[in-house]
Amino acid sequence: MEIILNPWPWYVSGPLIAIVMALLLYFGKTFGMSSNLRTLCAIGGAGKFADFFKFNWRDQLWNLTVVLGAIIGGFIATHYLSNDTLIDLNPETVVELQNMGFQNAGATLLPNELFSIEALKSPKVLIILIIGGILVGFGTRYAGGCTSGHAITGLSSLQKPSLIAVIGFFIGGLIMTNLILPLIF
Template sequence: MEYILNPWPWYVSGPLITLVMALLLYFGKTFGMSSNLRTMCAIGGAGKFSDFFKFNWKDQTWNLIVVLGALIGGFIATQYLSNNTPTNLNPLTVSELQNMGFKNAGANLVPNEIFALETLNLKNLLLLIVGGLLVGFGTRYAGGCTSGHAITGLSSLQKPSLIAVIGFFIGGLIMANLMLPLIFEL
């Protein structure tokens, strides 16, 4: 008999995230993935070129373990805990994506039409580079990333995080519903 793995339900993963956040708050730590890039740049000597990277990065080494755990956990989840069943998307969403040129919507974690090496062209390369730069700028401008603001900031009742999360959602809705269709019509 084959055992089919499913994602962890919210009532397991939610309390685990809550437990981690409670421990971080208790120990006076904050969580966010983008702050790790600053730490890695500081380790690499970026403080010689910018004051932004001049800080005691050794105080943040614990957070680098979080990145390592995310990488290892992601590998374990995709290699051993996935059942390779396509994501069950709304038929209207599938139809809209097919109209934009996405053949197998929901079949992979990311669409092959953008991220596969076989489909790498100037348009996709520009989309990835410009998107990466905008995400990086937005993260720096907002003072953190989605995980930092949405998990740490909201759990510690920070008003700037609430504003940032609302902005993230509005930006995501605009991108998904207005910009993406325009980009893929080109």
């Protein structure tokens, strides 16, 4: 007997996220992946090179459980809670992506044309990934947090800067998807 697994419905995963956020708020903690990167860099000695990393990182060790949970959760989700169905993309989106050179649009979560070992041999792909990484890093620092921190923690605690940041993330995503991506490919 074959067991077919589907993603958790919103009415299961949404309340679970809400419970985690309520617990974090109760204990006076915040959630965000970029703060974990800052903590890891501080542990590695980055404070010798930049004042941004000079802080008592021991107070943030609890937050590294988020990284561990993301790794373990990703492994469990990939190997035990996923099925092999294709991503349900709009047919018009599939055609647009194929016209840009993405051959298997919707077959994988990330396009192999950008995120495979073979793709890293292309100077164009390397430049796109490096510039994209720099822009994401700069944007995260400039916005005072990442998308997960602002959209989950910031919005749930009714922070106006997080609302502004999330609106900016969506506007940036729309500009990238509709204006810049077609120019690159």
